[in-house]
Amino acid sequence: MKLDTYDIRKVIHYYYAKIQETNHPYYWYCLAETQSRAGLTNEALQTIDNALSFPNPYPSKLELLDMQLNLQTVLSREMNLNRTVIVTSKQGDINGDGTKDNVFLTANKTPDSPFWRNITLVIQNGRTNQYEQVQMKNNAGYNPTLFLGDFTGNKGEGILVVIDTGGSGGSIYAYVFSYLNGRLLTIFNSDTFNETFKYDVNYENQYKVKLNSYYLKERYILDLTYKDKEYLSEIYNEEGVLKAPIEGWVNPLSGLYPVDYNRDGIYELEAYQRIAGRYNADSLGYVQTVLKWNGQAFVPDRQNVAIFGRGI
Structure with missing residues (x-):
């Protein structure tokens, strides 16, 4: 039976009272079990330490040690879940003052998974050593990466x-x-891109x-004769x-690549969106949109559709 917070407090208080009254190993065990069920991991571990101090602990030393090990595993997971780590870092002159700045992505790692939570951009000013944190709307996912370049x-x-x-x-979250x-x-974000570039796809x-x-008022015709x-x-x-x-349909943004097409030191963005046919795995090709900074925003410079080939 699941106990609510009030019931748990009552049960814990009861076992504390019995311990003061009798100091019996049985009540130490019951207290530890109740604390564990209530999510009071640290308290339960302390109670188990007390229970193990008896010459003949209840129910047995082996069972208490097993319980202790399980709780230590839970505690370790909780600590890892809440610990912020640096996922990746780069150095570059971000504000144009001639000094290299440190740029980090920090996040919380999900135990036994490549999934990251609370992904945050952190910039350390190379001149003042002050830190600036930048929150992103979509801040959880896999394989977060950084690229520095003049856009x-x-x-x-x-x-x-x-x-x-x-x-x-295969969609991504992307920010510039x-x-x-x-x-x-923020001069680019994938949500705005996905809302702006709309398509329809019909056989x-x-x-x-x-x-x-x-958005570009253009039509593309895909030839399916390469299909089997x-x-x-x-x-x-x-x-x-x-x-x-x-x-x-056309999927949301699935790739965003910095490319210096003009070889002038300023990067354009090449955006990829996968075209799906009858179902998502029925891939028909990609919409490729090259975006160029116009002084105020990234605007489409050109757009193409690429299809898959077949062996000859």
């Missing part, structure tokens, strides 16, 4: 943070930070897929006519 041409290096979401579509007019600003007769890119016969026969009849209407 705006303002002499200071910007900061690109990418985090894998772990979702089935840069000092502009003496302030660290058409004669082994084609039509993709409309609404089994795939096509599930969708089309022998005349190449659709057996039923099929809609696909």
Whole structure:
């Protein structure tokens, strides 16, 4: 039976009273068990230490030691869960003052998992040694990475943070930070990108897929003849006519890569979004959008669609 907080306090108080009255090993054990059930791990460990001091502890020394080991494991997990560590770090002149700054991503590690929580950007000013913490809306995921480079041409290096979401579509969270007019600003984030770049994907007769890119008002036609016969026969009849209407979709941002296309020392961003057909694993290709800083925001410089090839 699950006890509420009031009941637990009453039970713990009862066992304390019995211990003061009799100092019997049985009540020390009962107290430790109740504290453990209540999540009072440190208190339970102290109680077990007292219980083990008896010549004949209850229920046995072996069982108490096993209980102690389990609680120590729980305590270790709790400590690891709440301990902030540096996941990755870079050095670069972030604010353009000519001094190298230290840039970190810190987070809390999930025990027995590559999942990170509370991912935070931390910048240590190389001149003043002062720290600045930057919180991100999407601050949990896998494989958080840092890249430093000039995205705006303002002499200071910007900061690109990418985090894998772990979702089935291979999507990412991505942010770019840069000092502009003496302030660290978010100049790119994946949520805004995903909300801005909208598409629809529709299968058409004669082994084609039509993709409309609404933000850029462009249309792409994907040729499906590279797909194998089994795939096509599930969708089309022998005349190449659709057996039923099929809609696909474009996934959220799945890759964001800094590329200096103009070789001028200023990085553009190349964004990848995976095109899905009948289901997520039915990948039809990628929408590739090159984004360039225009002095106020990243804007699309060009957009392409890439499809997969087939062996010849």
